Amino acid sequence: xxxxxxxxxxxxxxxxxxxxxxxxxxxxxxxxxxxxxxxxxxxxxxxxxxxxxxxxxxxxxxxxxxxxxxxxxxxxxxxxxxxxxxxxxxxxxxxxxxxxxxxxxxxxxxxxxxxxxxxxxxxxxxxxxxxxxxxxxxxxxxxxxxxxxxxxxxxxxxxxxxxxxxxxxxxxxxxxxxxxxxxxxxxxxxxxxxxxxxxxxxxxxxxxxxxxxxxxxxxxxxxxxxxxxxxxxxxxxxxxxxxxxxxxxxxxxxxxxxxxxxxxxxxxxxxxxxxxxxxxxxxxxxxxxxxxxxxxxxxxxxxxxxxxxxxxxxxxxxxxxxxxxxxxxxxxxxxxxxxxxxxxxxxxxxxxxxxxxxxxxxxxxxxxxxxxxxxxxxxxxxxxxxxxxxxxxxxxxxxxxxxxxxxxxxxxxxxxxxxxxxxxxxxxxxxxxxxxxxxxxxxxxxxxxxxxxxxxxxxxxxxxxxxxxxxxxxxxxxxxxxxxxxxxxxxxxx
Amino acid sequence: xxxxxxxxxxxxxxxxxxxxxxxxxxxxxxxxxxxxxxxxxxxxxxxxxxxxxxxxxxxxxxxxxxxxxxxxxxxxxxxxxxxxxxxxxxxxxxxxxxxxxxxxxxxxxxxxxxxxxxxxxxxxxxxxxxxxxxxxxxxxxxxxxxxxxxxxxxxxxxxxxxxxxxxxxxxxxxxxxxxxxxxxxxxxxxxxxxxxxxxxxxxxxxxxxxxxxxxxxxxxxxxxxxxxxxxxxxxxxxxxxxxxxxxxxxxxxxxxxxxxxxxxxxxxxxxxxxxxxxxxxxxxxxxxxxxxxxxxxxx
Numbered sequence: 001x002x003x004x005x006x007x008x009x010x011x012x013x014x015x016x017x018x019x020x021x022x023x024x025x026x027x028x029x030x031x032x033x034x035x036x037x038x039x040x041x042x043x044x045x046x047x048x049x050x051x052x053x054x055x056x057x058x059x060x061x062x063x064x065x066x067x068x069x070x071x072x073x074x075x076x077x078x079x080x081x082x083x084x085x086x087x088x089x090x091x092x093x094x095x096x097x098x099x100x101x102x103x104x105x106x107x108x109x110x111x112x113x114x115x116x117x118x119x120x121x122x123x124x125x126x127x128x129x130x131x132x133x134x135x136x137x138x139x140x141x142x143x144x145x146x147x148x149x150x151x152x153x154x155x156x157x158x159x160x161x162x163x164x165x166x167x168x169x170x171x172x173x174x175x176x177x178x179x180x181x182x183x184x185x186x187x188x189x190x191x192x193x194x195x196x197x198x199x200x201x202x203x204x205x206x207x208x209x210x211x212x213x214x215x216x217x218x219x220x221x222x223x224x225x226x227x228x229x230x231x232x233x234x235x236x237x238x239x240x241x242x243x244x245x246x247x248x249x250x251x252x253x254x255x256x257x258x259x260x261x262x263x264x265x266x267x268x269x270x271x272x273x274x275x276x277x278x279x280x281x282x283x284x285x286x287x288x289x290x291x292x293x294x295x296x297x298x299x300x301x302x303x304x305x306x307x308x309x310x311x312x313x314x315x316x317x318x319x320x321x322x323x324x325x326x327x328x329x330x331x332x333x334x335x336x337x338x339x340x341x342x343x344x345x346x347x348x349x350x351x352x353x354x355x356x357x358x359x360x361x362x363x364x365x366x367x368x369x370x371x372x373x374x375x376x377x378x379x380x381x382x383x384x385x386x387x388x389x390x391x392x393x394x395x396x397x398x399x400x401x402x403x404x405x406x407x408x409x410x411x412x413x414x415x416x417x418x419x420x421x422x423x424x425x426x427x428x429x430x431x432x433x434x435x436x437x438x439x440x441x442x443x444x445x446x447x448x449x450x451x452x453x454x455x456x457x458x459x460x461x462x463x464x465x466x467x468x469x470x471x472x473x474x475x476x477x478x479x480x481x482x483x484x485x486x487x488x489x490x491x492x493x494x
Numbered sequence: 495x496x497x498x499x500x501x502x503x504x505x506x507x508x509x510x511x512x513x514x515x516x517x518x519x520x521x522x523x524x525x526x527x528x529x530x531x532x533x534x535x536x537x538x539x540x541x542x543x544x545x546x547x548x549x550x551x552x553x554x555x556x557x558x559x560x561x562x563x564x565x566x567x568x569x570x571x572x573x574x575x576x577x578x579x580x581x582x583x584x585x586x587x588x589x590x591x592x593x594x595x596x597x598x599x600x601x602x603x604x605x606x607x608x609x610x611x612x613x614x615x616x617x618x619x620x621x622x623x624x625x626x627x628x629x630x631x632x633x634x635x636x637x638x639x640x641x642x643x644x645x646x647x648x649x650x651x652x653x654x655x656x657x658x659x660x661x662x663x664x665x666x667x668x669x670x671x672x673x674x675x676x677x678x679x680x681x682x683x684x685x686x687x688x689x690x691x692x693x694x695x696x697x698x699x700x701x702x703x704x705x706x707x708x709x710x711x712x713x714x715x716x717x718x719x720x721x722x723x724x725x726x727x728x729x730x731x732x733x734x735x736x737x738x739x740x741x742x743x744x745x746x747x748x749x750x751x752x753x754x755x756x757x758x759x760x761x762x763x764x765x766x767x768x769x770x771x772x773x774x775x776x777x778x779x780x781x782x783x784x785x786x787x788x789x790x791x792x793x
Contacts, residue, residue, distance in 0.1 A: 324764040328767075
């Protein structure tokens with residue numbers, strides 16, 4: 001079943017396919033340029049049926065496919081590598097076995113409700129890839145790190161300083177959010193959304209809002225949409241600035257690191273000026289935003305934006321003019337466009353490989369034009385390209401916010417959706433958060449409540465990209481590669 | 495008495511050098527920075543703390559820091575004071591000084607390997623590789639100084655200044671010693687002393703398992719080593735032997751402080767090298783040292 005991304009469609013419209021047809025249909029679409037946005041299990045009479053959401057960047061069409069409930073099915077991964085983590089996830093959550101999957105390692109170490117007799121594994125305790133040989137050695141890092149960052153376990157198989165393989169084992173931050181959303185929406189739903197990944201409050205909030213708006217057919221007032229878009233770009237600016245600073249810090253380049261640490265705070269303060277919270281908590285709500293901007297605030301925002309723009313570009317210029325920094329960035333952590341396409345990278349790392357993947361273009365929010373912000377591409381695929389794409393996106397975001405503030409439409413900021421959702425519908429919320437494409441999919445049950453709510457943070461697609469980027473690299477370059485992706489742990493672990 | 499004065503000055507003032515470097519870095523990035531005396535505070539805190547030792551480690555873990563500190567002190571005893579020769583000075587003592595520093599490093603490397611941690615093994619191998627490359631540079635640079643020196647000891651070689659009016663090749667020697675200072679003391683562009691990233695560290699990762707008084711000895715030893723190289727750079731530049739004692743001391747202390755400022759400025763203005771590029775830096779330093787020696791002998 002195909003549909004445009006901003007419409008909710010009845011679940012009954014999607015034919016329930018047998019495993020062979022389901023697989024053939026997905027592979028045919030992936031070959032034709034569709035991308036896997038989500039693959040999840042939907043409890044239905046007779047067991048758990050697989051659902052797959054595919055998207056086409058060229059025209060923003062989505063396809064929703066269902067499979068009959070089955071204990072096992074032929075795995076998609078060998079022919080469609082971007083499905084590998086989804087299949088492991090489904091196996092962990094529902095016990096459905098993808099036959100022929102190369103390695104069904106746990107994703108979040110939650111234990112499988114379908115196999116209650118098996119003890120729940122401790123996080124990180126599983127078989128790991130091993131390299132044998134007299135001089136090969138293994139370096140294990142985390143889950144407790146030397147800095148104040150989230151927990152994750154990284155295993156490097158090294159030969160001297162060269163990394164042959166990096167294995168990333170997450171799940172330490174699992175909170176069970178998806179399970180708690182079932183039966184919603186309720187008063188907590190929005191707050192879960194805002195803390196799915198703490199630094200992507202606006203991104204996830206907006207994806208959820210778009211989903212509820214599609215379900216309830218709510219038209220968002222233009223002013224509310226514009227303020228939400230401004231907040232989304234402010235979030236991007238703050239995080240991209242922080243990333244550039246962190247990348248400079250990892251190579252020991254002090255000027256940009258010191259400046260960006262402060263400038264990131266300046267951007268966060270702008271969000272704070274809009275809604276009173278520096279991370280944008282409480283701003284985006286289904287149907288619009290909860291805070292309006294008055295004239296003095298807009299003037300204040302514009303003047304502070306100009307100052308911060310100058311500071312941010314100064315700091316970025318120092319970085320890109322420093323030959324010692326460029327020597328570290330160039331050629332480090334490359335991912336080829338081919339690999340990126342196969343494993344389904346999204347966000348700045350995908351755009352740094354030359355893949356035009358940007359949900360703001362492919363799946364623009366209703367009321368925002370598809371070309372409201374230019375897309376920034378580069379084709380080196382390495383740390384340098386990821387830094388440059390961020391720098392260029394900052395420029396585009398600043399221009400966008402400036403224009404949006406000046407041309408802010410009049411009118412209300414929110415049109416609250418009617419309470420109660422239609423039953424038996426499928427709806428999708430897609431936004432381009434600063435880390436990449438955020439995808440929320442909800443299926444409502446007969447009672448008008450969420451029967452399944454699937455959250456796909458960009459980190460879910462991109463963690464494997466980091467593992468691939470590090471092959472053949474120096475182990476001492478790992479922190480730099482890691483920062484150039486800057487992925488979320490809790491957004492992955494949910 | 496005068497000979498021991500320099501040792502005393504080094505023992506008392508050495509922890510000031512990391513303080514100056516940090517202060518310069520902080521000012522360059524618009525921060526106020528830690529107090530100048532922070533290293534003293536840290537040392538005082540560490541000596542009062544307890545010691546945590548790994549169950550799997552042998553006696554080497556505890557012996558390493560003490561041997562390392564003693565060896566650095568030994569090297570310092572061979573370094574001349576601005577106004578008089580070193581307390582111990584004999585022909586060829588620069589070899590002993592170089593290998594005292596080597597022994598200090600070896601002790602820490604063995605202590606690091608003793609812990610059995612993969613990080614520390616990695617750090618130890620990096621430290622060993624880079625110091626092996628730095629050693630010939632040190633000898634070649636000192637030999638260039640030795641050509642015109644009255645005796646083949648550090649006391650004879652240092653403190654002469656860049657004599658011979660126009661001797662461009664001599665200018666290389668302070669520069670080479672400065673590069674060695676950056677390498678041996680794990681400063682940018684070779685290592686980043688401020689990083690918290692275990693995978694990129696060289697020196698800091700080797701001492702992760704040390705704590706309390708052992709850690710104090712390592713930090714103190716590092717400060718003394720920094721003093722050794724800063725003093726060597728200063729003494730190779732300034733003709734202190736020809737100056738009156740007070741002026742010599744003033745010029746010497748100012749020189750050491752300026753070297754610390756220079757280190758701070760370098761750290762605030764460039765990124766560190768990719769680990770694989772460090773041998774190239776040391777290789778070029780070695781080539782420069784050889785050139786300087788050839789030119790000096792040629793004259």
